[in-house]
Amino acid sequence: MEVVDIFARAKINLSLDVIGRRPNGYHDVRMIMQSIDLHDDISLYRSKGSGNIIIEEASGSVPLNKDNLIYKAAAVMMDKYHIKDDLRVVLKKNIPVAAGMAGGSTDAAAIFKALNIMYELNLTVEELCSMGVKVGADVPYCIMGGTALSEGIGEILTPIIAMPYCDILIAKPDISVSTAYVYNEFDKLEEKKHPDVSAMSNAIKEQDIRKISKLLGNSLEGVTIQKYPIIEEIKENMLGKGAIGALMSGSGPTVFGLFDSMNKAVIAADHIRGLGIAKDIILTKPYNAQ
Numbered sequence: 001m002e003v004v005d006i007f008a009r010a011k012i013n014l015s016l017d018v019i020g021r022r023p024n025g026y027h028d029v030r031m032i033m034q035s036i037d038l039h040d041d042i043s044l045y046r047s048k049g050s051g052n053i054i055i056e057e058a059s060g061s062v063p064l065n066k067d068n069l070i071y072k073a074a075a076v077m078m079d080k081y082h083i084k085d086d087l088r089v090v091l092k093k094n095i096p097v098a099a100g101m102a103g104g105s106t107d108a109a110a111i112f113k114a115l116n117i118m119y120e121l122n123l124t125v126e127e128l129c130s131m132g133v134k135v136g137a138d139v140p141y142c143i144m145g146g147t148a149l150s151e152g153i154g155e156i157l158t159p160i161i162a163m164p165y166c167d168i169l170i171a172k173p174d175i176s177v178s179t180a181y182v183y184n185e186f187d188k189l190e191e192k193k194h195p196d197v198s199a200m201s202n203a204i205k206e207q208d209i210r211k212i213s214k215l216l217g218n219s220l221e222g223v224t225i226q227k228y229p230i231i232e233e234i235k236e237n238m239l240g241k242g243a244i245g246a247l248m249s250g251s252g253p254t255v256f257g258l259f260d261s262m263n264k265a266v267i268a269a270d271h272i273r274g275l276g277i278a279k280d281i282i283l284t285k286p287y288n289a290q
């Protein structure tokens, strides 16, 4: 195939527990990941050449050089499968950057999948994931997608049944959060919060959206809110406008709210927009491929 078009979906963490720090600086986590419908659009083109990777993106919000995770993913595959063509990647970035929604990891995951299709490599999800983890801890999950328990540094994945349907409001304040900073500050805490990840997994299996909303929890949330109280303000406003639960995703600063009606989610979105406390406000829903 000369061209492959693919969606790269964002994720939220319904539960995120940081269990410990390894000597190499990586953290052991237990997380419940959920893909959402919000996605970047990626088109991959190949042409005869000498193995160049060209990335095009119009907004200027991400690096277009070797620092882009798309580049890293393509380089891993090209090296391993001796791909000598030139590759051109046209990226339309819809997922807010440095937001805690795995925007870079999901773009990388999409490139692994797209190259698998383009060159008819017939690689399994497991084979793609073992290459993906070299690019980033969240890449294997993004390759798999859906609803999953993620353990280890993120590479041990157990799929679980899809979360029940709900409307999801995403709101990201106009700040950038360094993941390294958040984990460093978390390591220094004497009292660390640990959400009940197993209970969340059970609530999903029971398809109980109210229980899911009650159990939302993120070990890192307190650290990021301490530095950026606007995150708490967004949460409170979502809950005040009818969210059945709200939480910061990943290391932040994005907040997501779960709603049992689209109408309430739209009202909450308008309210938050009116307050001017979020730069990106997006209505979406869970995504589980069938």
Ligand code: ATP
Pocket (backbone or CB within 6 Å): 061, 062, 063, 067, 068, 069, 070, 096, 097, 098, 099, 100, 101, 102, 103, 104, 105, 107, 108, 138, 179, 250, 251, 252
């Ligand atoms: P995570 O939830 O995995 O912690 P994130 O959503 O917080 O990820 P990203 O959007 O992946 O963060 O961006 C983190 C950094 O990665 C940014 O500073 C950005 O410059 C860099 N980056 C590299 N490639 C990409 C990409 N394709 N899309 C977005 N960011 C990228």
